[in-house]
Amino acid sequence: MIAPDIKREFINIVGEENFEDSEVERLVYSYDATPNFQSIPDAVVSPRNTEEVSKILQLCNENKIPIVPRGSGTNLCAGTCPVEGGIVLLFKHMNKILEIDEENLTVTCQPGVITLDLIHAVEQKGLFYPPDPSSMKISTIGGNINENSGGLRGLKYGVTRDYVLGLEAVLPNGEIVRTGGKLAKDVAGYDLTRLFIGSEGTLGVITEATLKLIPLPESKKTMLALFQDLEAAARSVSKIIANKVIPATLEFLDQPTLKVVEDYSQIGLPTDVQAVLLIEQDGTPENVSKDMKVMEEICRSENAVSVQIAQSEEEAEALRTARRTALSALARLAPTTILEDATVPRSEIAKMVKAINEIAAKHNVKICTFGHAGDGNLHPTCTTDIRKKDEMERVEKAFAEIFAKAIELGGTITGEHGVGAMKAPYLEWKLGKSGIDVMKSIKAALDPNNIMNPGKLFAKDTRKRVVISK
């Protein structure tokens, strides 16, 4: 609990109405989109500007109160679960788009702006902000930066990191730093901008961001390729890239995912095939047509059952929306949905999908797989029930094997969801002890009192490595 005198100080900073510590409010912010993680914060604080954030951090630093910065809490790594209590910092007042600069192709905004609102605002000016996490309807730019969010357009356009030109951030000691700017090039010192991106709120609080925009592509086409052979679908992905076509989107859905997505979205998706590739290309109409033709031929050469181009933007949008709802659709199947994020070099996708299916069968758990095939970024998703203790143990064993397999194939434990509390025990598998040690030393240097989102990234115990049965 927060002592009364400190509570008074918080209220002095943000005002009575922006400090909440009722039981209801604290319960609301005790969890995020990650299943199986819940922890009650001591209070919920909503600063109105950077100066208030600075004062809050000073106060917390002096009193060693944990701070969990939170956007919309859509992350899937328990990144915003207040595992050590303290205050949850909300950005509901700091949610403005400050400037769209058409000459420098930048947008400057506060952390609480909803991702899709920003995308729509810049599209009005013929500009394009590509990062599009599936949660973009509710996720915030601040959350996206803290998690270095990816999305469906990552293959061609990169991830959030590739679009952040400058940040204003408040350090744990309350000092305000500004990094980068409206600059295509800036090498003045260490890359603090990118150190903050993906740091999951463990190094400071981002209070403003300047993002890079690009011209909005002229046109776009969407195609669905159906396969009876899952590995043929995966091979098509590799072949497309190896043929030097980089589509805007190259998504993969396996049969179980397809079934639930169709059941949920009712747009006439086929449910009798083993795998589907959802492919999009954007650019000039000529380039789009040319690339679509090459990709269609590749899919056919891999014995695709059917390859269909969406006949209208409505049809295309329905396909994209269906794909984005995969998590919601799967969530209807069982009380608990655990969506994971194992990522491999794209040449290894076929092997990885096969391994996931074998691992699921071995442990008798239900895992569907979909994801950003072009990035090698797969989302094996387990539908289960956290109340069934025995099953949950098997689920955990299965995911441990999936992470181990991803690393064995040259991959990583997380492509775009982050480490948070959930994957902290596995981080050492990817980084080794020396990698973890370096990161811990950076954390200690910037946040010696460990007030910023404690309990994330670094686990008290590392899981033992599993040996994968061949």
Added chain:
Amino acid sequence: MIAPDIKREFINIVGEENFEDSEVERLVYSYDATPNFQSIPDAVVSPRNTEEVSKILQLCNENKIPIVPRGSGTNLCAGTCPVEGGIVLLFKHMNKILEIDEENLTVTCQPGVITLDLIHAVEQKGLFYPPDPSSMKISTIGGNINENSGGLRGLKYGVTRDYVLGLEAVLPNGEIVRTGGKLAKDVAGYDLTRLFIGSEGTLGVITEATLKLIPLPESKKTMLALFQDLEAAARSVSKIIANKVIPATLEFLDQPTLKVVEDYSQIGLPTDVQAVLLIEQDGTPENVSKDMKVMEEICRSENAVSVQIAQSEEEAEALRTARRTALSALARLAPTTILEDATVPRSEIAKMVKAINEIAAKHNVKICTFGHAGDGNLHPTCTTDIRKKDEMERVEKAFAEIFAKAIELGGTITGEHGVGAMKAPYLEWKLGKSGIDVMKSIKAALDPNNIMNPGKLFAKDTRKRVVISK
């Protein structure tokens, strides 16, 4: 000097032939491409593999011997000048391209590979590594990563940072870390990859890199637009981008630069105009033609005297080469050439060029300006003579005002050259004290004995800010 017993240990690690401490050898590595900086190292060591690098770092760490990792020493910030003595680390044995992976579109190489050799090697496979610093004929990939080098293609394609997917690096304590991989997405912990990129050898030694490749564009066109009004040229740059055309290259040369470049390269460049834009676009032939037309019209609307498209690849290559030789050409004018790197938002280029000319006139020094106009990355270059003490003082005052002006316009003290020893006194102008403090704390966390390239980035004294006369 290195004590005899430690010298023996170095020789035990790398062999007699890879440890040099003759006066001649030490003199050779006492300077880099930066004028006015020279300092004699104690020895020059050439490891043959990562394990040897690790042992060298352990030995140096135990004995607090400074290490300066050096590629070809083409940097312009005194980044590889051994200002505190110690050993210079050469990568002449670690210069192999290890793998070109056509399925994952990556190349993996050792730090000593020459940039242009790597570019040519991947082009043979129809692939493209865009970063092209002007020194690419002799610069190394390791040097490029340490400096986060830019180049002429930065506007459309980004800089070195945007193409590094993974690194192997040796920490000052000798531990070997591996970051990233052949992965389009990886958010497992802090972004160590990008923390190392541009860290100027102050955090560790990069021993291997995995770089992202993209498909080689089908075609390319090159255009020269001549202006009698320098500001009209700058306005054209802004208009091109604001019209949502992102050319591959958008270079600016002022009249004095043009004159010396033509004098040097003799390819028939006009020398009677105030400014030239060298514009390139690549992509499909249709897109290239369309974009070139839009850009031509914009230049004409800004009263360009002439707009000419190169009629052959030979002619285009001659223009590009002429631009790349600007530094060499200017170097013939006077005993000392100081090439700077002030960078502003591209909307501010006209103001910046004007300010540079006014500042040069005020201090009675000769400054030519050329650079990557599309990036707002200008290279004001002073031809002078370090033996003339009075003139050098005026040169230094002029550059201080140029940096101050760049920052006033929302820019930075260095876009692509780095801070090194040369610009360290100005770094605080860009970052503020809190920014410098954060960076120093990171440096201390990773390199507590300050053995890695000491005397760089962080200056003992910060220059006083200058007040710019309006």
